[in-house]
Amino acid sequence: MAPRLPPLPQVLDLLPDAVCIVDEGGHLLFVNAAFERLLGHAADAVRGRILFDFIHPDDRATSQRQAEALMQGGGERHFRNRYLHRQGHVVELLWSAHWLPEQRLRIGVAREIGELRRAERELEHHANHDPLTGLANRRRLQHALRNALAEAAESGGQVSLLYLDLTGFKQVNDRGGHEAGDRVLCEVAKRLQQGVRQIDLVARIGGDEFVVLLAGCDAGHARGMAQQLRQQLRVPCTLRDGPLQMDASIGTATFPADGRTPEALLAHADQAMYASRRPR
Template sequence: MIPTLPPLADVLDLMPDAVCVVDTEGHLLFVNASFKRIFGYTPEEVLGRRIFELVHPDDRAATAAQAEQVMAGQLQLHFRNRYLHKDGHSVDIQWSARWLPQHGVRIGVGREVTELRRLERELEHRANHDSLTGLANRDRLRIELQSAIDHARQTGHGVAVLYLDLDGFKDVNDRGGHDAGDHLLREVAARLQQGVRQGDLVARVGGDEFVALLPGCRDARTARAVAESLRARLTVPFSLPDGLFRLDASIGIACFPDDGANAKALLARADRAMYAVKHQQSSRENGLRESDESSADGD
């Protein structure tokens, strides 16, 4: 028996990826068997429909631009977008596509990468966020701060940085152990996030040190008002397993452009300002304590 090649459609149905053929307007002319597994639609339900109808609304503009590039002769190998599955959830797809002008069709091979994209997002989050509090970490802060400075240069708006250090935090660990300390840090993070505007950024940059980034902050007076508001939130007693705990914070302020021209300079200035505030508060507390002791001795 002389072997013969099976119909191409039978071969394509064995592929784990979706294969689509569309015309110049994006109408589906052919889909293989994996299309139903990935998108939920049978060939009968989609043939003749425009494939753009299945694209996630947020990705349609980018998908249309990509299709134009393909039809201009550019081979696309790693374009990603999202589609809406028949049951309503979104699926991430990575495409390879080519335009065949002699046939007037565009061929695309799509691989589902939903799980891969989830893992990528998880890794991106871990790389940019503090694992304990979920806040931005120091690296993310530097990137966002420099971006805010660049934007401020273009618009003439300001940027403020508030550097916060918790006063008395060591007593929490001494009193309740690290679990109590971790609980308190998460509560502090939540209060700080609740105390800033949408678009502001709160980061944890050290054990008990936090930074609030205020893009578009008009001036130092506005920054001080935000700092006092955040400090007031933190002085409300925290509830720990063994009772209430009172905390305070020292907050240093630095504003662009007066206090620094780049992210490193602004953070350093705010850090120094925070230590100056902490020293002032410590000196004031020591003075009050000495005064009370003197009064007691006089009595």
């Protein structure tokens, strides 16, 4: 006697990925056991309900557009969205979907990608942030500055930069070693972030050099911000062998008067910073 194949639903229940079959109105006709494992909803409880009801509210419109495009012969067969687990937390899924026009059904297979997304976010953070201070790095600054200049050019607004270099930082390392230097850099980062607006961007671009991006600020406001930040930095920092008096040289540059490209603005602010060191 030839072996009999098990029922298809029984086979699908063995899969680690969720399988859903929905009609063209989005009603769930079938889900396998992995659907309940991933989202906490039993098959009997969801059958006949609208699949989109389980999607995170922020992703529903995009997901519905994807489904409509798929049924019209277009769209993306592979896409990501977020669902709400029965207990309320968010589950991120990667879908592979297919439309069966003769049966008027959509079949979707979903894999949970929370660990992948966390790894992607961690890599993205490392690619855009200074590992010591947690501030934006040069790469992120360049990206933010290009966007700020494009918006200012379109709206007729202004953008300012502060280019900051710590005074006597070499003596900090000579006095207390690299550990002391790292502590000072982290303290400077903290004070800079506390001294600017939430919409401003503070970046460490190397060594003891920092840049502050001030969107929507004219030259007068930039000079005032530079003075304010310098005063905050001059408050003594406590090291193991006693207090340290810090200071900084700060140069400013403003779009469009001092440059219209990221490179031109950074160069102007850098030159202004060095000029501020010269005795008057």
